Amino acid sequence: RAHADLEERLAAFMAPHAESPQALYFCTGYMANLAVVSALGGKDAVIFSETLNHASLIDGIRPARSHIEIYPHRDVAVLKEKLKACDAEIKVVVTDAVFSMDGDIAPVKEIAALCEQHGAWLVIDDAHGFGVLGENGRGALEHFGLKSPNIIYMGTLGKAAGVAGAFVAAHETVIEWLVQRARPYIFTTAGAPALAHALLTSIDIIDSEEGAQRRDHLNALIAQLKDGLGGMQQWQLVDSDTAIQPLIIGANEAALKVAASLNDEGIWVPAIRPPTVPVDTARLRITLSAAHSKEEVAQLIAALTRLERLSGKEDPA
Numbered sequence: 001r002a003h004a005d006l007e008e009r010l011a012a013f014m015a016p017h018a019e020s021p022q023a024l025y026f027c028t029g030y031m032a033n034l035a036v037v038s039a040l041g042g043k044d045a046v047i048f049s050e051t052l053n054h055a056s057l058i059d060g061i062r063p064a065r066s067h068i069e070i071y072p073h074r075d076v077a078v079l080k081e082k083l084k085a086c087d088a089e090i091k092v093v094v095t096d097a098v099f100s101m102d103g104d105i106a107p108v109k110e111i112a113a114l115c116e117q118h119g120a121w122l123v124i125d126d127a128h129g130f131g132v133l134g135e136n137g138r139g140a141l142e143h144f145g146l147k148s149p150n151i152i153y154m155g156t157l158g159k160a161a162g163v164a165g166a167f168v169a170a171h172e173t174v175i176e177w178l179v180q181r182a183r184p185y186i187f188t189t190a191g192a193p194a195l196a197h198a199l200l201t202s203i204d205i206i207d208s209e210e211g212a213q214r215r216d217h218l219n220a221l222i223a224q225l226k227d228g229l230g231g232m233q234q235w236q237l238v239d240s241d242t243a244i245q246p247l248i249i250g251a252n253e254a255a256l257k258v259a260a261s262l263n264d265e266g267i268w269v270p271a272i273r274p275p276t277v278p279v280d281t282a283r284l285r286i287t288l289s290a291a292h293s294k295e296e297v298a299q300l301i302a303a304l305t306r307l308e309r310l311s312g313k314e315d316p317a
């Protein structure tokens with residue numbers, strides 16, 4: 001009953017953005033992605049995958065045994081050409097909504113229109129959008145005011161929702177297909193009912209006035225950080241409007257050194273290096289949360305400004 005209540009609540013919450021949606025709860029987002037991509041694919045299908053997609057989507061493609069077409073980052077024109085040239089009966093486009101290492105957002109609206117035009121499914125991984133994007137926290141689809149029968153939406157519940165697990169929201173026929181065919185759903189034990197109860201409270205908070213205040217606060221922190229670091233000389237903030245705000249440092253050692261200096265001041269920001277990101281784009285992956293305060297973000301800005309000045313002095317290049 002606890003799982004059913006949660007799935008009904010999630011389906012109702014996502015209803016403004018989906019055609020008669022049902023929701024299916026998974027123990028993790030990794031398994032949800034594995035389930036959706038592998039169950040929708042198959043030998044007769046072609047899967048169109050964006051180049052910066054999360055590893056869990058990529059891992060779902062292999063067991064699907066489908067033909068794969070990779071399209072460049074946010075490149076709708078290339079995707080369009082690829083879809084046009086494809087005469088497979090089953091086409092599946094797969095993309096992150098918010099990219100986890102860059103924080104930028106996929107052009108989901110344009111991609112959804114293409115999918116409708118070409119009869120393709122669109123699998124959206126909204127791990128970093130659900131709970132934070134959109135006025136009511138419904139994620140990327142609300143952010144874009146989007147509703148499409150072709151969309152299969154995956155939101156995770158261990159990030160903004162603060163507990164664990166994930167869900168897929170899609171047309172009831174798609175959900176029934178997953179229940180019958182998705183091995184990562186069928187061959188594992190369901191998450192504990194206690195988690196489902198906790199998640200019902202998470203959705204209540206996301207859907208409340210308090211949730212809206214937290215989103216407003218988070219957006220104010222994002223603006224504060226962008227304002228404070230936007231004018232840096234050597235280091236560059238990636239163009240992102242989400243809570244993921246990467247600061248490109250460049251060299252691996254330099255990024256590690258800045259992360260260590262911040263750590264000494266009690267600020268934890270992980271340094272992300274190749275091969276997770278391209279060579280020479282080692283970065284600090286700053287992730288803001290509604291639990292941070294304005295004072296803390298000001299402290300981070302001051303520390304980074306000072307460290308950038310110091311690094312310039314030590315390295316005459």
Ligand SMILES: *Cc1c(COP(=O)(O)O)cnc(C)c1O
Pocket residue numbers: 027028029030031033054056096100125127128156157158165166
């Ligand atoms: C975290 C994440 C996942 C995996 O979700 P888990 O619940 O942690 O397994 C999938 N996709 C993206 C983009 C993520 O950031």
